[in-house]
Amino acid sequence: MPSRWEQVVVDAEDPARLARWWAEALGFRIVKETPDEVEIRRGPDELPGLLFVPVPDAKTVKNRLHLDLRPDDQEAEVERLVDMGARPAEVGQHEDAGWVVLADPEGNEFCVLSSST
Template identity: 70%
Template sequence: MASQWENLVVDARDPARLARWWAEALGYQITYEKPDEIEIRRTAEELPGLVFVPASEAKDLKNRLHIDLRPSDQEAEVERLVNMGARHVDIGQGAGVGWIVLADPEGNEFCVLKQRGPV
């Protein structure tokens, strides 16, 4: 029997603030909120979700796991996310790659990919 992917858990200095940032970025909604845990999902019934929990230390190294976003317009989405508080980061990706690396307000890296071409 296989497992079902329920959530991706994100350690955060300010879980509620970061959860709300990601909910706005992804068009998700808050589906559960307690002082030590806040979950967002596309809909209450749809998995997986993102769960934000408290972390006592700040992030200081490159993520080993990150989210990739694929918008219909990469340039417009990067501009929107930067206007929301994301920032450009260099993790050694080099020039000419099909993605742009950003970091959320707590420094967690994620990629904004180019639109997928015909398969």
């Protein structure tokens, strides 16, 4: 039997703050919070989740793994996320790419894909 995907672990300078940002961005909620970690999921029993853990140093290079989000309206979603504190990120993407690269408040890149067709 193959393994089940439980969560993605995110290193964070401020796990509680970053978890709350991503929970709002994704429509998730906090399902576990301790001084050492904060986990968010769509629902308490829904996998996968995002687990935010503290690290002492800031992010310094491009992520090797990132999330892709596919909204109903790419332009509106990019605007909403930027209003929440995301910022445009340059990772070498082509100007005519079908996605927009943003970074969360701690600099973790993610993509907002074009709307489904």
